[in-house]
Amino acid sequence: MSELLKLTGVRSGYGDAVVIDDMSFSLDEGECLALLGRNGVGKTTLLATLIGAADLHAGELVFRGRDIARVRSQRRAQLGIGWVPQERDVFPSLTVEENLTVVAVDGPWTLRRVYDIFPRLEERRQNLGNQLSGGEQQMLSMGRALMLNPKLLLLDEPLEGLAPIIVQELLNVIRSLVADGGMSVVLVEQHANKILPLAHRALVLERGRTVYWGAAGTLRDEPERLERWLGVRNHQDVRP
């Protein structure tokens, strides 16, 4: 597998405020990275740095062999970085189908394929974005990102606040995306137990710095460290 993404000594934040410091890691094509940490440690800021929505103060950011540190957000998306934000941000007054086609890009992910993995969206394709449940909005946000045919999909807490049955449905979809190997996935979640089984690698953040970078399986087998970094009971099967 060839290297898709490489960060070297990245320092980033918003304006003068530094949130991420001295961040270095790499991700190969088809790999899934679990990005873990407590609230406020900089997980979302790291994703925002990758998509170009945060200020990069120092370091190198290489995507598909190209330095994208100075590349604008829209160009990064066109190069193949898809982002599913925590807020979902579906367009409330557009229909499901309009939400999906608004940014469609040629590639293996078509409207048909998105409907195949999210049959609920096809059932509700004429509904407006604001007429969907939280789970459906999350599916729509993921489907919209897939319609960009990304090489790297950034998922920011996709399971947050959803009913267990929806969480399971989304986990199955994410698992199939990872197993398919067509794209790399960076998955941010507070509940490590949900995503470590899906991930190849894991990165744990504390105060904007890396405290663990390595195989996801290794981390899964170290409940004490998980507990210390992520909080009590996090390694257990806590329902989101």
Add this chain to the structure above:
Amino acid sequence: MTPSWEAAAVRLRERERWKSPETVFWCAALVAPFVLPDDHLFLSQIAILGLFCLSLDLVLGIAGILSLGQAAFFGLGGYTAGLFAIHVDGDPLLGLVVAMVATSLLGVLAAPLLLGGRDLTRLLITVAVAGILYEAANKWSAVTGGVDGLQGIVIAPLFGKIEFDLGGTVAYWYALAVLFLVFLGLRRLKSSPFGLALAGIRLNPQRMPALGVPVDRRLTVAYAIGGAVAGIAGALLAQTTQFVSLDALSFHRSAELMLILVLGGAGNLYGALLGAIVFSVAHHLLSEINPMYWQFWMGTLLILIVLFAKDGLTGGLSRLRDHLWKGGTAP
């Protein structure tokens, strides 16, 4: 065409299907001159106002660019068409094309000024651009006629055969045909991926770059198209009245346009047309009934309409339809 776009195109075509209320609307426009045989000039003014209002609907209602300066394009279109007819060629269609090119160029040039700021800054810049053009036309009286207006416009027969008549019959059919063609184009644009991207930008401008949409480029194109539509409307007015005055560039014309769009309902194209009709008819009737205080009654009427139909007339009508036909909630 690639598979994803094929599927998207099929869905878009479904969305573009002509609906029966639309057919009724355009049939009424065809019948109107026969029902009102003495008001063809008035009807042509409504069609032109509707076209002008479509430009604001694209810019504001669809793309979300707050503008109080559409008169800049309307006036520039009028002066361009008038001067072209006086100094170059009186052919009306050629005049429309020249006005359209001039105003879309103004849109492309003015867009970078707008895109640097947010809503209020944009609003002020649109007002400023229109103000600059107004004063330029005022000072450059040797060319524009200044406060006396541009006179001496002679428009050649349409297609070289159909003379413009004093009663305004040809003017109406000409204006209606242009309005219909522009409307068809905008209707298609609205449901195209470009139009959806504009809607996305309006709803969440911060999100769109991360979805790969070049926001500034899209807004520049939308603003230029909106400018071109306003320019065509201005050119139509100049050609059908054979006169252009400074009023075409004035602030009150832009403000009135905003009011008409709010009245009709923004973002669905028909709101612009319905607003233009209701505003023109109300203006006409109220000023006949009460020439001194018609603006008082007009203001009262507008407040009532906006109070009872918050999304404008089209929003109110659609809620009424839902209530009557689908047993929905009361409007």
